[in-house]
Amino acid sequence: MQTTEVHTSSERIGKDRVKLRVEVPEASLAPALAAAYRKWAHEIRVPGFRKGKIPRQIIDARVGADTVREEALREALPDFYSEAMDAEELQAIAPPDIEVIELTQGAPVVFEATVDVRPEINLPDIGSLTVEAPPSEVNDADVSEQLDRLRDRFAxxxxxxxxxxxxxxxxxxxxxxxxxxxxxxxxxxxxxxxxxxxxxxxxxxxxxxxxxxxxxxxxxxxxxxxxxxxxxxxxxxxxxxxxxxxxxxxxxxLPPLNDEFAKTVGEFDSLDELREDLRERLGDVKLRMVSEEIGRLVLDALVRASDLEPPEKLVDTEFEHRLHHFEEDLERAGIGLESYAREVGSTVLEVRSELRAEAAHSVVAELLLEDVARREDIEVAQDDLGREVGFEAARTGRAASEVAEEMLTPANLRSVAAAILRRKAVAFVVEHANVIGRPHDGSTVEAAKEQTPASEAAEEADAAVEA
Structure with a gap:
């Protein structure tokens, strides 16, 4: 983007809405104006002139000088707007409404942009957040429940x-x-x-x-x-x-619960071996689930401690996204929103209201996590991308190079990086919050992941990312 000497001013016209006034010197429009004339010089035909060599005066007569200037501004406007937003240190959360005030030849270009912006955030004291971790121990009842499920599966x-x-x-x-x-x-x-x-x-x-x-x-x-x-x-x-x-x-x-059953289920010599294997697997799963639940509890506590009101534009977008996916899920199940509401003893209006409340909660959580990442200089490094590829390769049994080629395309990279950044921000909040009964001296979801086969794919994944 070419830097111009834009002059800007802004005023707040709402809680999260700003009117931005931008004045751009005539000279700053010159490159876009030249490009517009070159385009028209190749598109119109004038007897006696070669294609691309038609003078501006003739183009003005044929097309109209105002039309060419409008086209030039249309091309240059995104850069002018972006530079003005940077100058005012504003972050947009939705496309702006732009009104051109002045586009007269020989005078500065003047336009106004009304835009919804990211709100100012007063981050709560993370250290004051207190949650109680759910129990992570595996007891005999948990193992017995899994054995019952196995028996039911082999019934x-x-x-x-x-x-x-x-x-x-x-x-x-x-x-x-x-x-x-x-x-x-x-x-x-x-x-x-x-x-x-x-x-x-x-x-x-x-x-x-x-x-x-x-x-x-x-x-x-x-x-x-x-x-x-x-x-x-x-x-x-x-x-x-x-x-x-x-x-x-x-x-x-149901098959009898004995050593023969253990041999049928897998490569176990006895029922005791099967019980021990189930206990270990349940321990890994439960630790992961508890770690995820701690993250959810801490994030909920962070949202409750915040006085941030979510911007309506972001809530609208998140609500429509959630509603669309919810209706798709219902459609796959063969029912519609109206029938679902009736089955759960609710109404369509109540279901939509609940989804909107969830959307508002999610928007606040994401804004707070983004602020945590900014304040703490949390970034996504190449190693993070490599681990993400490794986890996915281990989960799906595919080659890391194949997963990297799919995940790290320009179309997917931003969403992958955003998901990683969010997890790192959540991990930071969990680490610095007061978690009563934190399992295994502060083990997190990432610690549990390191015990999976993904670690074996890490080296290959890093090579794939670098490639």
């Missing part, structure tokens, strides 16, 4: 002749009819359904419970869907007559 379904109970699996033929015609999406042959899961028609679980194989059940169910599902052509709204043939009742048979 076999066994047909029984008794009545169906909650927790059983039933094999059914499900047919839904309306006005004597099959309803698309309301029927399924040989459907293996978990009784009590409540994933079928609302009355299905209650109708199945207590019946034996061979039973034929008939009932009418009222299906209610939101406007989003109706528009998408999902299961239609209204009453549907269901006929269900209960073909089989299956119950889970």
């Amino acid at each position: 076999e379904l066994e047909a029984v002749s008794r009545e169906a109970r909650r927790g059983d699996f039933v094999l059914i033929d499900l047919n839904g009819m309306r006005d004597g015609e099959p309803v698309e999406g309301a029927g399924a042959p040989d459907l293996l359904y978990e009784l009590g899961s409540r994933t079928g028609p609302p009355k299905l679980d209650d109708e199945l419970e207590g019946n034996r194989p061979g039973a034929i059940l008939r009932f009418t169910d009222s299906i209610r869907v939101g406007a989003e599902e109706a528009e998408s052509g999902a299961l239609p709204d209204g009453d549907i007559s269901f006929t269900v043939l209960l073909k089989e009742v299956k119950t889970k048979r």
Whole structure:
């Protein structure tokens, strides 16, 4: 960017809004004006003149001197605006509204920019933040819970002749009819359904419970869907007559908890070895989870201690981002926002309000963390990028060079660096806050990461980043 002699002044017209007045000498517009004339000299045709050699006077007559000046200013304006913002030591958080006041030939260019700016931040005293860490120890109950999950995963379904109970699996033929015609999406042959899961028609679980194989059940169910599902052509709204043939009742048979089970699960000679392995794995996972929770608790405490009011522009952007992703998640689950709100006993307005409150909290947290990074000179070094590549390579089992090529493109590098900077700022706050019951003498998420296979990929990752 070419430096110009811009003259600036600014006034606050709102909590986070500034009106910037900028005056640019005529000479500073000259390079952009020359470029605009060169462009027009190549674009228009004038008999007797070669392309690119058309005098300015003729271009002015054909195109208009004002048009050329407007085009020149349009090209130069971003640089003028950026230089003026630097001169006033302002940071924009949204694109400006610009009004050109003066663009007369021979006079300085004058324009005004109304812009939302980053607010002034009074960072709370980090050392005064106090949170209590959740317990990080692994107890016998934790290990037993994991063993139960393993047994459930290796369980076999066994047909029984008794009545169906909650927790059983039933094999059914499900047919839904309306006005004597099959309803698309309301029927399924040989459907293996978990009784009590409540994933079928609302009355299905209650109708199945207590019946034996061979039973034929008939009932009418009222299906209610939101406007989003109706528009998408999902299961239609209204009453549907269901006929269900209960073909089989299956119950889970859990394997006995012994040495043979341990050998089935993995390369363990005994149940004690399996227990010890689970305890170690749970310890690593729990330490990581506790460290992440400490970071969240400390960040929440920092936000509560701050008097910062989030700029509405940033909150609007963050809210729209969160709402978009939330609606995408709901769409993948086959429901809309209206149906979700009804299922959780809320309203669309309340769900949106909650998302907006979360967006405002997030904006304050990010502004505070950025201020921490600025005050403490926290930066992202090449080693940080190398470790990030190494972690991702270890997590996905891909070559570090391949991950680096994907992660460190110009399009991705800024977001990767921002995520690293945020984590380092959080780590700083956690380190200097008063954390009661801090695990392992202040272990952090990064310490837990160093115990993963990512460390083995670090050297290769550093080489990939340097390349």
